[in-house]
Amino acid sequence: MIAVVVSSANRCYYCQVAHGQAVRELSGDPALGELLVMNYRAAALTPRQRAMLDFAHKLTVTPAAVVDEDRAALRNAGFDDRSIWDIASVTAFFNLSNRMATAVDMMPNLEYHAKSR
Secondary structure (H helix, E strand, O other): OHHHHHHHHHOOHHHHHHHHHHHHHHHOOOOHHHHHHHHHHHOOOOHHHHHHHHHHHHHHHOHHHOOHHHHHHHHHOOOOHHHHHHHHHHHHHHHHHHHHHHHOOOOOOHHHHOOOO
């Protein structure tokens, strides 16, 4: 889910398609991948998932604006310091991979578009 939200914010086509398909497959929900690509705020998420994705989105789009209140929101949703580190690490990794995929104009395999629907 983090990979899709980060990829959407970065407009990384390859990653939106590939990771959106992974969300469809892992969740068993054929619409969830697209919801996360288009507007994760429109998806029916748990408060914990919403807090995680809000943090990942903010860390992607406006990293200098992340403040103690953002980490407190994660703690209030049940994440401990280790989990916050993990969320940030996954967010950072997919920001890197988005930039690499964009730099080399990586295109998704055609089968990703139809899988897990």
